[in-house]
Structures are given as C-alpha cells and as structure tokens.
Amino acid sequence: MSDVIDRPMLDQETTAATRLKIIDCDIHPSIHAHSxxxxxxxxxxxxxxxxxxxxxRTPYIGTTPYPRSSPLIARRDAWPPTGGVxxxxxxxxxxxxxxxxxxxxxxxxxxxxxxxSQQNLEFGAAIQRAINDWQLAFWAHRDPRLKASILxxxxxxxxxxxxxxxxxxxxxxxxxxxxxxxxxxxxxxRYWPIYQRAxxxxxxxxxxxxxxxxxxxxxxxxxxxxxxxxxxxxxxxASNLTSLVLEGVPERFPKxxxxxxxxxxxxxxxxxxxMDQHFERFRSEVPHLKRKPSEYVKQHFWFTTQPxxxxxxxxxxxxxxxxxxxxxxLFSSDYPHWDYDDARYAFKTxxxxxxxxxxxxxxxxxxxxx
Amino acid sequence: xxxxxxxxxxxxxxxxxxxxxxxxxDIVVFHVNGEFFALLNRCPHEGAPLEKAACVARLTxxxxxxxxRDRVGEMLRCPWHGWEFAMxxxxxxxxxxxxxxxxxxxxxxxxxxxxxGPYVAxxxxxxxxDNYVIVEV
Numbered sequence: 001m002s003d004v005i006d007r008p009m010l011d012q013e014t015t016a017a018t019r020l021k022i023i024d025c026d027i028h029p030s031i032h033a034h035s036x037x038x039x040x041x042x043x044x045x046x047x048x049x050x051x052x053x054x055x056x057r058t059p060y061i062g063t064t065p066y067p068r069s070s071p072l073i074a075r076r077d078a079w080p081p082t083g084g085v086x087x088x089x090x091x092x093x094x095x096x097x098x099x100x101x102x103x104x105x106x107x108x109x110x111x112x113x114x115x116x117s118q119q120n121l122e123f124g125a126a127i128q129r130a131i132n133d134w135q136l137a138f139w140a141h142r143d144p145r146l147k148a149s150i151l152x153x154x155x156x157x158x159x160x161x162x163x164x165x166x167x168x169x170x171x172x173x174x175x176x177x178x179x180x181x182x183x184x185x186x187x188x189x190r191y192w193p194i195y196q197r198a199x200x201x202x203x204x205x206x207x208x209x210x211x212x213x214x215x216x217x218x219x220x221x222x223x224x225x226x227x228x229x230x231x232x233x234x235x236x237x238a239s240n241l242t243s244l245v246l247e248g249v250p251e252r253f254p255k256x257x258x259x260x261x262x263x264x265x266x267x268x269x270x271x272x273x274x275m276d277q278h279f280e281r282f283r284s285e286v287p288h289l290k291r292k293p294s295e296y297v298k299q300h301f302w303f304t305t306q307p308x309x310x311x312x313x314x315x316x317x318x319x320x321x322x323x324x325x326x327x328x329x330l331f332s333s334d335y336p337h338w339d340y341d342d343a344r345y346a347f348k349t350x351x352x353x354x355x356x357x358x359x360x361x362x363x364x365x366x367x368x369x370x
Numbered sequence: 371x372x373x374x375x376x377x378x379x380x381x382x383x384x385x386x387x388x389x390x391x392x393x394x395x396d397i398v399v400f401h402v403n404g405e406f407f408a409l410l411n412r413c414p415h416e417g418a419p420l421e422k423a424a425c426v427a428r429l430t431x432x433x434x435x436x437x438x439r440d441r442v443g444e445m446l447r448c449p450w451h452g453w454e455f456a457m458x459x460x461x462x463x464x465x466x467x468x469x470x471x472x473x474x475x476x477x478x479x480x481x482x483x484x485x486x487g488p489y490v491a492x493x494x495x496x497x498x499x500d501n502y503v504i505v506e507v
Binding site for chain 2: 069070075076077338339340341342344345346
C-alpha cells in the first residue's frame, strides 16, 4: 500500500495538535465497597447477599475465580494510592488512563458480583438493576466521558426486558450487555425478545467474554489451568458468533448491531471461512439464511481489539486486520486488567492515518452514535 | 559510560527498588539477596513500568509433576502482561533472542574508595563508612 506510514507510532503521538482522541470500548470500573450498592439494592436483596451470597453456575464451588494471573486480574500498577481495588477510584483512573491517552469516550464494562452467572434469577436481576444505577451515579454522572451499559441477564428474559425499559427511558445508556455464557447458545429463540427490543431501541448488544456459565468453556471439557481457560475465551466467542449467525439472528433482526468485547479477533477469519464453506454444503438445513454467513458477520458484528493478537511477523497482523475488515474493529484497552493494551504500542504493524482513525475512534463513534 | 552514584545501599531496602532519572532515562535499581541490578524502567513489550514488577523465582520443570525454584527474587514479572525477565542481564525468559530489557552495570563501592577517586563531588555528602550504589550509563 502506498499510503502506509512506516515511521514509529511514537512520532505521531508526540504531536499533540494532531493526536487522535481515543474511544476505549472496554474499561472496568470496580465497586469500592459492597455498601456502595446499598442505596440501589432493596433491603431484601442486601440481606440475601449477606445470608446466601452468590449461587453461581460454576463448578468451583466455594472458591473465587481470583486471583487469576495477578491479584484481581489487575495491572500491578493499577492499585489506587488512596486504597481500594483497581478500577474503583475515578481520580486515579483519570490520572493513569483517561487523561494521558486522551480518551474521548470510555465504555464501562462491569464484572463485579458475577453479574451474569447468578442462578437465582431474581437476585441476579436485583444486582443488575443496582449496578446499572451505580454506573450512572458513581461514574457516568461524575465524568461525562464514561458511558454505561444496561446489564441484563437473558435467562430471566422478562426481568431483563423490564430492566431494558427502565434504563432506556433515561436515555443515558449506550448499549445492552448480555451474558457471554448463558444457559443456551446465544442464537436460541428464547433470547430473541431481548434482541428485538435492542433493535427497536437502536442500542447495540454488547457481549463481554469471561465469567462462568453452566457449561464447560471448551468442547473438550473444563480446563486445568488459567492459561488454558483464558485461551477458551476465543472459542466461546466463536461458538456464540456461529450460533447467532446460523440461527438467524441478524437475518431476523437486520438492524441489530452486536459487539463482541475482549474476545480478540485472530479467530474471526477462519470462523467466517469455515461457516461459508459449510453453508455451501448444508444450505438446505438452514434455508432461513439468505446470505453467506460471512456477509452477516461483516454487516452486523463488531469486535474490540484487546487482547490483541501478536503474530511473529508484523505483516501477518496487518493481513489479519484486512481479513477481519478495518470497519469491524473497535479499540479497547481492558483497563485496569493485567492484559491491558496500550494504545501506542498494541498494534505492532503499520496503519495508515485513516485506518488509525477508524479503529481508535470512528468505528465506535458510528456504532454507538457518539 | 559515565558512572553515577545513585544511592547509599541502605536507601534501597532488600527486596525493594528505586527509580533514578539518569541521562534522560528512568532507570530502576533493584536490591535482591544483597545484590543490586539496574534496568531501564520500561518493559520492551508495551512499556509498562518495571518498578511495579513482581520479583519472583525462576520456576522450571523437567517433566509434569516435578518443579524446581531457583534464582529466587531475581526474576522480574512485568506488572501488565506477566512477561518474565532475568534481572541479572535483562533477558526475557521465554524468548531471550527477541526481547531484552536494557540493563546497566552496577557496582557497590565504599565511601572510602569513592573519596580517592574522581567521584567526590560537592553534591554527594560522602560519609566514608557508607557503601554506595553506582550505576554506569
């Protein structure tokens, strides 16, 4: 390509006037203390939290999934000097991440309290409501750059729909987040009422990897190691993408926008190639699909970039980006977690100014209508 | 290479570190098991500050189920992505040929020795009974 800029990105970054503002699609705020939720959680559920705690769809009964790689899966330099856990101090988040990287908008992704894995659906819904309110009060209202998502568990879809209505009325949320590991593959019809409402409200559906579902995260069963489990995030996203496409969700809801968060993007080309190949052979099994699976992927789905894949040769990352599609990628840092990506150094391949503008800003601006 | 007296040995506690700005670079000096190591305070991967790294042991295994720990406290584990480096020379543990942290020679010299040489500047209040950490940059 003739317009590839091969000078180091650092040179570009030093020119403040031309510096690109970043839209970061994955920032994790944390609850400083459980009591912070009390004002949003009815007494009945506060008491439930104390007496029964979480009842999760996970085989690791009585254990916490942390630490995983590092305490609270966080960068070791992200513990606020004022105390509290990483991601719990807005001032420190501003100083360490939002200000130095010129973050124009940051999309909050809350993982606290195993929000999507609660077996007690009413308790899960109460936690989701509380967290949705807390996102506004503690974050979005205190820093207009930070944007909240409506968290709903799709397995209690009537509760989820009511929560979507309640939050959507405020006009303050920018997407609807559902679980990456629900009871059934995400394309199943039992979840369609949520997708339909998301389409009607013109709110993208956000699916952030992680947490536990009732099923082993790999086709081969439960992993032994964190290293092995972390790898399975990509498989989980790939199987949910496949389910959504092949069960006909984008065909049925043609204006629905779906964003996969924290699944990386290295696996996408092969998944599309394979789906297209199978579609040619098994077309009569899925006559509800009017187009090739890859066409649905390239029109209805977006993917955040972190954790970025790092091939041995930079040109291979470049090819990967082209195969996925430069319009499909949304920059994300995953602040303050251990596998955080630094916007300046994460892409170890040359990008044109136009491409950088799309990945770091314009694509997200279009999806979320900032 | 210029030699810089950066601290008294007692100013960097065992198991701890301290960052110094030397010739425009942030250099972090670690104190491990009575030895001092100086490295550029920046991971070669995405630039994380190594002063926040965990000082860990090297863990090796000849076969599953058998594990050995050595170089206790001498391996740096980057505070972000957990890449491991040998503090002694900055080499990465998983890909020594491609990744390395810039490391600098460190010496510990007594105040008595320093007083004899060219390093007795007015800016360094030398107490000859102390030991000093010297980094070459």
